Amino acid sequence: MTLIAVLSGDGIGPEVTAQARRVLEAVDAGLQFEEAPVGGAAYLETGLPLPPQTLDLAKRADAVLFGAVGDPKFDALARAFRPEAAILGLRKELGLFANLRPAKLFPGLEDASTLKREVAEAIDLIIVRELTGDVYFGEKGQRRTEDGRRQGYDVMSYGEDEVRRIARIGFETARTRGGKLCSVDKANVLETSQLWRDVVNEVAGDYPDVALSHLYVDNAAMQLVRDPGQFDVIVTGNLFGDILSDQASMCAGSIGMLPSAALNGDGKGMYEPIHGSAPDIAGRGKANPCAAILSAAMLLRHSLARGEDAGRVEQAVARVLADGARTPDLGGELSTEAMGDRVVNALG
Ligand code: ATP
Ligand code: MG
Numbered sequence: 001m002t003l004i005a006v007l008s009g010d011g012i013g014p015e016v017t018a019q020a021r022r023v024l025e026a027v028d029a030g031l032q033f034e035e036a037p038v039g040g041a042a043y044l045e046t047g048l049p050l051p052p053q054t055l056d057l058a059k060r061a062d063a064v065l066f067g068a069v070g071d072p073k074f075d076a077l078a079r080a081f082r083p084e085a086a087i088l089g090l091r092k093e094l095g096l097f098a099n100l101r102p103a104k105l106f107p108g109l110e111d112a113s114t115l116k117r118e119v120a121e122a123i124d125l126i127i128v129r130e131l132t133g134d135v136y137f138g139e140k141g142q143r144r145t146e147d148g149r150r151q152g153y154d155v156m157s158y159g160e161d162e163v164r165r166i167a168r169i170g171f172e173t174a175r176t177r178g179g180k181l182c183s184v185d186k187a188n189v190l191e192t193s194q195l196w197r198d199v200v201n202e203v204a205g206d207y208p209d210v211a212l213s214h215l216y217v218d219n220a221a222m223q224l225v226r227d228p229g230q231f232d233v234i235v236t237g238n239l240f241g242d243i244l245s246d247q248a249s250m251c252a253g254s255i256g257m258l259p260s261a262a263l264n265g266d267g268k269g270m271y272e273p274i275h276g277s278a279p280d281i282a283g284r285g286k287a288n289p290c291a292a293i294l295s296a297a298m299l300l301r302h303s304l305a306r307g308e309d310a311g312r313v314e315q316a317v318a319r320v321l322a323d324g325a326r327t328p329d330l331g332g333e334l335s336t337e338a339m340g341d342r343v344v345n346a347l348g
Contacts, residue, residue, distance in 0.1 A: 002031050002304060005061035007038040007054060007090075010083055011277025012287035012336075013067025019289035019340030020065060020296040023316075026344045027300065027309050034061070038090075039069025039083035039277075050086040055093055058270075063303035064090070065296060066272035071279055083277075091131060096262035096270055097162070098169045099129040099241065100298070103228075103248040103258065106321045112253035112330065115225065122229025123252050128173055129241025130166040131262060133158050134192075136238050156192045158237065163199040165265060170200075170235030171207040176307070180232035182213045184220045184240055196237065217244070224248055249274055256288030256329045259295035261302055269303045271295040285335040288327040290317055293343055316346040 004024065008017035024031055036042075036054040043049050049069070058064050069083035079085060090096070104124045105113055113120035138155030145151050167183070174181040183200045185193035197214060204212045215223065217240045223230065224244065228251055236244060249258050255275045263269040273291030281287055294317060301310035320342040326332020327339050334342070 003061045004031055004033050004299070005057045005064045006033050006035045007058065007064060007086075008035065008067035009039040009069040009086075009277065010041055010071050011068055011279045011282040012275075013039070013069065013277055015282070015285065015287050015336045016273060016289040016292035017065060017067040019336060019343070020292040022340055023293050023313055023343055023347070024065075024296050024300070026347055027313065038066070038086045040071045040074050042086065043074065043077075043081060043083065047081075049081060049083050050089040054086075055089070058090055058094060063268065063299045064094075064270040065299060066090075066270050067292065068273065068275065068277040070277045090270055091262060094268055094270065095264040096268075097130065097132045097265065098166055098261075098263040099131045099245075100126055100169075100173065100261040100263065100302070101129065101245040101249070101258070101274065102126040102260075102294075102298075103245075103252040105252045106257065106318050108321045108324070109253045109257070109330065114250050115228070119226075119228065120251065120253075122227075123248075125228060125231040125248065126173060126177070126233050127241055127245045127248055128166065128170045128233060128235040129245055130158075130162065130237050132238070133162045134238035156190065156239070158192050158196060160195060160199050163196050164203055167200045167203040167235060168206075169263065169265065170233055171203060171210050171212075174210045174233040175207065178232035179209060180211045180213075181207075182215055182220070182231055182234050184215050184217050184234055184236035184244065186217050186240075187214070188216060192237070200235070220244060221247060225251065245274075254288060254329045255291070256327065257290050257294070259291050259293075259298050261295070261298045263302060267303055267305075269299065271299040271303075285337060286328050287336045288329045289336050289340050290321075290327075290343075293317060293340070312348055313343075315348065316343050319346045 008014040187193040297313035
């Protein structure tokens with residue numbers, strides 16, 4: 001039996017996740033689903049954004065389908081009680097260290113990209129971002145220097161094992177795609193990056209079939225907008241990956257189109273759209289469910305080893321877009337549910 005935890009959360013989370021679940025049900029009627037509250041919805045019910053029973057479900061399940069969390073009405077709460085704390089808790093408890101963010105422009109959406117049509121058309125890449133190390137988790141604080149001035153610091157550090165495991169995910173991902181991996185660092189300035197580059201080069205010995213290149217992050221940022229078509233898979237650290245993946249997503253059109261996965265290396269993963277809970281449009285059937293549906297496709301591929309079914313879902317999304325199906329964010333009038341209907345009907 002395959003169990004999928006459905007944590008749909010706040011705002012448009014439940015609306016888009018419902019469509020993703022329908023698509024999974026249409027692909028395989030045998031999948032089991034179990035829902036649990038998370039984020040602001042969970043806080044209102046239980047006093048915690050990530051209640052123990054929700055965490056327990058996420059641990060028992062084969063994969064987690066996540067919607068979105070957050071609402072401005074919780075901004076005054078202490079950090080540990082805010083809806084966003086649920087995502088960090090899930091990442092930590094499930095050991096999710098690899099964040100996969102594909103950026104692909106679907107035919108028909110060229111005008112939604114911030115890039116010129118002929119440049120945008122070529123985007124089909126995936127960023128593999130390390131999620132548990134780097135400046136986010138090094139020693140940090142504020143102090144006074146001897147002359148009494150304030151100073152802030154965040155230590156950037158990576159252990160070789162952390163680099164090795166994310167490098168492997170990068171190479172494995174490249175193997176299933178175009179066979180090209182670009183590792184992004186700042187090895188001309190940072191010790192962390194020199195270690196990163198050394199370890200990636202070592203791991204490359206196990207993947208002679210993958211063409212490896214290295215870029216400094218400043219150059220990578222420039223190349224991403226100049227000629228994104230040159231990239232297949234990019235592997236990078238937590239900080240650089242955070243910045244580059246947001247940049248890549250804008251090149252690829254609407255925020256309502258882009259999925260993501262957070263993986264732990266043993267097949268467990270959490271799958272969610274890159275967008276947030278969008279309180280401004282929640283409850284009105286206006287949200288684009290494609291990012292959630294494409295996240296479900298990633299779930300099929302990475303947690304259930306069903307790449308063929310994942311491809312069917314992605315092709316169904318491509319087909320309905322090519323036929324002109326558009327939610328309001330893409331300039332159309334289809335409701336969230338009507339878009340979900342189209343995709344379900346287009347499954348080959
Ligand atoms: P978070 O901090 O949770 O990432 P955010 O403040 O970055 O949230 P989002 O919730 O992602 O913001 O919303 C940003 C904008 O994009 C909003 O105007 C929202 O309505 C729009 N948006 C987000 N997701 C979708 C979607 N699926 N369909 C249509 N519009 C969306
Ligand atoms: Mg955001």
